Amino acid sequence: MEIKYEESNKSKYLEPQKKQSVDLFLCYCGSENCTPGYSYGPAIRPQYLIHYIIDGEGSYTVNNTTYKLKKNQGFLICPNVLTYYKADENNPWTYMWVGFNGVKAQTYLNYANLNEENLIFEYSKDDSLKNYISEMLKLKEMDYSNELKLEGLLYFFMSALAETRKDSYNIKTYKSTELYLEKSIEFIENNYSNNIKINDIASYIGINRSYLANIFKRNINMSPQEFLVNYKIDKACELLKNTDLSIKAIAASVGYTDPLTFSKIFKKIIGNNPKSYRESAFPNKI
Structure with missing residues (x-):
């Protein structure tokens, strides 16, 4: 797994080049000691982003509202929302940030009572948030062990945020769309090998296909079909790396009756055909 890392006197930046997890994954993280008046935007981001x-x-x-913020406070940037932020001219901030996404990202943010209506938080009980990001930034070389550490640190970061808000979180605040999304993902996880169609998912949830597409687009910025195909290919990658099954058997295992069709889709998403992917990952395996 490749990783991009940059460092200067004032900033650090780390970005995994391939995001492996489905539920929650790190897009990038960093820290910066800003100069007076330094600003970013107006701009939009395709993922969730927290600055601490x-x-x-x-x-x-954001949304024509300006928040004045200081040490131990933070702010959430939601996907595809226009935002602008600026360091104070006299006492410029130093901040750290975590960009992330995944089908459970919005749910986990709700645990911390963070959403489009509540974008600001305060965390002053200890240095956990700072320490988790600092530990992420130390993982400059990526292997399977560090990949797990990176994902674990992101979960610890979200857990620390949720800990401060657990008394105010109420399970009833779940929106119906979130429940539909979770049930859809659950259905895909349990049935992806059976050549399921999007209509099968919609029928299982009890909603129409267009409404299902709207839920996926609004919550994870992709269509149900895109998510299903990417989920199948992720599973195929795992099988290619961890088993000696033939390409035909792997295709069937992830719901493709035609190995040629599977290979074409695999190459479109991954960039290599299944055989080349296996050989490049494990040159001595074949």
Whole structure:
């Protein structure tokens, strides 16, 4: 697993080049000691992004509202929302950030009472948030062990946020769309090998196909078909890496009756055909 890492006197930046997990995965993380008046935006991001202020002050503007923020406070940026933030001219902030996504990202943020209506938080009980990001930034070389550490640190980060809000979180605040999404993913996880169709998912949930497509687009910015295909290919990658099954058997295992069709889709998503992928991952295996 490749990783991008950059470091200067004022900032650090780490980005895994392939995001493996489905539920929750790190897109990038970093830290910066901002110069007076440094700003970013107006811009939108395709993933969730949390900034946590280590020192200093600044402002965050979203939906025509500006928040003045300081040490131990943080702010959430939601996908595809126009935002702007700026360091104070006299006491510029130093902050750390975590960008992430996944089908459970919104649910986990709700655990921490963070959403489009509540974008600001405060965490002052200890240095956990700072320490988790610092540990992420130390993983400059990626192997299977560090991949798991990186994912675990992200979960610890989310857990720390949720811990401060657990008393205010109420399971009834789940939106019906979130429940539909979770049930859809559950159905895919249990039936992806059976050549299921999007209509099968919609029927199982009890909603129409267009409404299902709207839920997926709004929550994870992809169609149900895109998610299903990517899920199948992720499972195929696992089988190619961890078993000696033939390409035909792997195709059948992830719901493709035609190995040629499977190979074409695999190459479109991964960039290599299944055989080349296996050989490049394990050159001595074949």
